[in-house]
Amino acid sequence: MKIPASTTHGLDITTIVDGDIAEVIALWQRCGSTREWNNPAADIALARRESNSTVLVGRDKGAVVASVLVGHDGHRGWVYYVTVDPDQRFKGHGRTIMSAAEDWLRARGIEKLQLMVRGDNAKVHAFYKSLGYYDQERVTFAKWLDGREPTP
Numbered sequence: 001m002k003i004p005a006s007t008t009h010g011l012d013i014t015t016i017v018d019g020d021i022a023e024v025i026a027l028w029q030r031c032g033s034t035r036e037w038n039n040p041a042a043d044i045a046l047a048r049r050e051s052n053s054t055v056l057v058g059r060d061k062g063a064v065v066a067s068v069l070v071g072h073d074g075h076r077g078w079v080y081y082v083t084v085d086p087d088q089r090f091k092g093h094g095r096t097i098m099s100a101a102e103d104w105l106r107a108r109g110i111e112k113l114q115l116m117v118r119g120d121n122a123k124v125h126a127f128y129k130s131l132g133y134y135d136q137e138r139v140t141f142a143k144w145l146d147g148r149e150p151t152p
């Protein structure tokens with residue numbers, strides 16, 4: 001899927017293809033977005049398995065500089081791995097890749113996008129607030145379905 005150039009502000013945004021995977025994982029690692037309990041290759045494969053989720057990739061002059069894993073659960077939209085190359089920040093790429101994720105969800109009839117940010121990550125709070133997101137003051141509960149111990 002190619003998103004019209006008018007919505008990309010310099011980023012060429014496409015749905016991930018096999019040849020993008022290594023570059024996208026490298027981007028996530030550079031951004032500190034991988035966690036020891038997540039396997040990024042498996043996360044990408046799972047996101048691509050069904051039609052309700054995918055990874056969007058933003059390229060500037062051919063290089064992967066932004067990405068987002070976007071999907072919906074049949075009710076709300078969610079994003080993960082919202083990442084912009086550390087050398088390419090504060091140029092609007094984060095806003096642009098999030099706008100592409102919003103368009104992707106709108107096109108599938110999803111009315112609301114939700115996301116989780118750690119409580120102490122003030123910089124990322126500022127980023128999302130700039131994009132019009134607001135704090136819903138919910139508590140997130142989680143449980144590993146394979147029975148493993150809680151992770152932070």
Ligand SMILES: CC(C)(COP(=O)(O)OP(=O)(O)OC[C@H]1O[C@@H](n2cnc3c(N)ncnc32)[C@H](O)[C@@H]1OP(=O)(O)O)[C@@H](O)C(=O)NCCC(=O)NCCS
Nearest residue numbers: 031082083084089090091092093094095123124126127130
């Ligand atoms: C968060 C992230 C995606 C922002 O990317 P970016 O391309 O620099 O963001 P943009 O240039 O599109 O900025 C959009 C707005 O957010 C603000 N913003 C971005 N980063 C910010 C920061 N660290 N502190 C304060 N405000 C910030 C910008 O000033 C801009 O505001 P404005 O349009 O009102 O002037 C990027 O810093 C990143 O990849 N961080 C590491 C991964 C991460 O934590 N992702 C979020 C996972 S929940």
